[in-house]
Amino acid sequence: MRIHLNSARSAPLDGVCLNRTISCQMALPKGMSLAQLVLIGSTIVLSWLGMQVVHELGHVLGALATGGRISAVVLNPLEFSRTDLAVNPHPLVVAWCGAVLGSAIPALIAVACRFLHAQGLYVVLFFTGFCLIVNGLYLGVGSFMHAGDAGDLLCYGAAPWQLWLFGAITVPPGFILWNGLGPSFGLASSHGRVNARVAYTTAAIAGLLLIAEFAYTWA
Numbered sequence: 001m002r003i004h005l006n007s008a009r010s011a012p013l014d015g016v017c018l019n020r021t022i023s024c025q026m027a028l029p030k031g032m033s034l035a036q037l038v039l040i041g042s043t044i045v046l047s048w049l050g051m052q053v054v055h056e057l058g059h060v061l062g063a064l065a066t067g068g069r070i071s072a073v074v075l076n077p078l079e080f081s082r083t084d085l086a087v088n089p090h091p092l093v094v095a096w097c098g099a100v101l102g103s104a105i106p107a108l109i110a111v112a113c114r115f116l117h118a119q120g121l122y123v124v125l126f127f128t129g130f131c132l133i134v135n136g137l138y139l140g141v142g143s144f145m146h147a148g149d150a151g152d153l154l155c156y157g158a159a160p161w162q163l164w165l166f167g168a169i170t171v172p173p174g175f176i177l178w179n180g181l182g183p184s185f186g187l188a189s190s191h192g193r194v195n196a197r198v199a200y201t202t203a204a205i206a207g208l209l210l211i212a213e214f215a216y217t218w219a
């Protein structure tokens with residue numbers, strides 16, 4: 001995409017004619033199409049926001065299933081997501097449910113989309129891989145820093161090896177799901193060519209989710 005803004009004007013300035021030309025050029029990286037940029041950008045945004053939504057959904061379902069009472073679910077695009085509980089009789093289960101269901105739900109969505117031969121399956125596969133990798137690293141690496149859910153899990157009685165095992169189970173399949181997706185995103189042999197309908201549909205969904213989260217946050 002190239003945008004040229006050319007303005008040539010003559011205007012008197014202290015008796016002198018001023019001829020000015022402004023040339024502004026915006027160009028995409030070589031070999032990249034606008035649809036490809038939209039597809040990659042919106043897939044990353046959608047994966048980041050969607051991953052947090054299903055992760056918190058996992059905590060919420062875990063809390064509801066174990067008699068907990070939720071006081072707040074923070075889904076602000078400008079913050080890390082969080083679920084606060086007013087009553088939490090089984091904190092170990094609730095803490096596990098974020099990463100476990102946050103990985104399992106996207107995996108089920110991917111299986112359903114593959115079964116239905118959904119167009120744009122590669123976007124769902126990227127999202128699922130993203131959830132598996134992030135949740136696995138969140139617990140596995142987080143165990144060394146006692147950070148976030150990993151810190152809570154260790155505090156409530158989980159053993160570090162359980163968190164490492166979770167990461168070992170989820171991270172490799174996440175990368176396997178990503179393997180071979182490049183051409184669908186216009187990379188490698190595709191030379192920037194992508195399915196424009198999938199690109200703009202993904203952008204629309206990502207945009208709606210972003211707006212929904214801001215509206216939810218500021219409501």
Ligand SMILES: [Zn+2]
Nearest residue numbers: 055098099149
């Ligand atoms: Zn969590």
